[in-house]
Amino acid sequence: MPRGAIIVDKERCKGCGLCLVFCPQDVLAFSGEHNRSSYDVVCMKHPEQCTGCGFCAQTCPDIAIEVYRQKKPKDGS
Numbered sequence: 912m913p914r915g916a917i918i919v920d921k922e923r924c925k926g927c928g929l930c931l932v933f934c935p936q937d938v939l940a941f942s943g944e945h946n947r948s949s950y951d952v953v954c955m956k957h958p959e960q961c962t963g964c965g966f967c968a969q970t971c972p973d974i975a976i977e978v979y980r981q982k983k984p985k986d987g988s
């Protein structure tokens with residue numbers, strides 16, 4: 912089971928590719944799907960490899976990515 916997942920806001924994405932470069936797990940790729948501004952938007956090519964590290968969201972200049980982390984089975988509480 913992947914440790915994380917992301918959601919890309921397709922209309923915010925400008926297809927700059929920064930998130931692809933900064934993802935340490937090679938999760939992301941251009942989807943070939945174009946948004947209303949004709950940008951090729953990003954998708955999860957290998958969702959099973961996502962760790963939820965958040966680098967992609969921190970890198971995105973357009974705040975187009977939301978990251979979700981899988982909760983650990985025990986959180987110590």
Ligand code: SF4
Nearest residue numbers: 934961962964965967
């Ligand atoms: S959260 Fe981390 S592993 Fe997942 S897509 Fe973003 S940069 Fe890659």
Ligand code: SF4
Nearest residue numbers: 924925927928930971
């Ligand atoms: S960094 Fe943001 S704007 Fe650039 S391709 Fe990734 S999601 Fe799209």
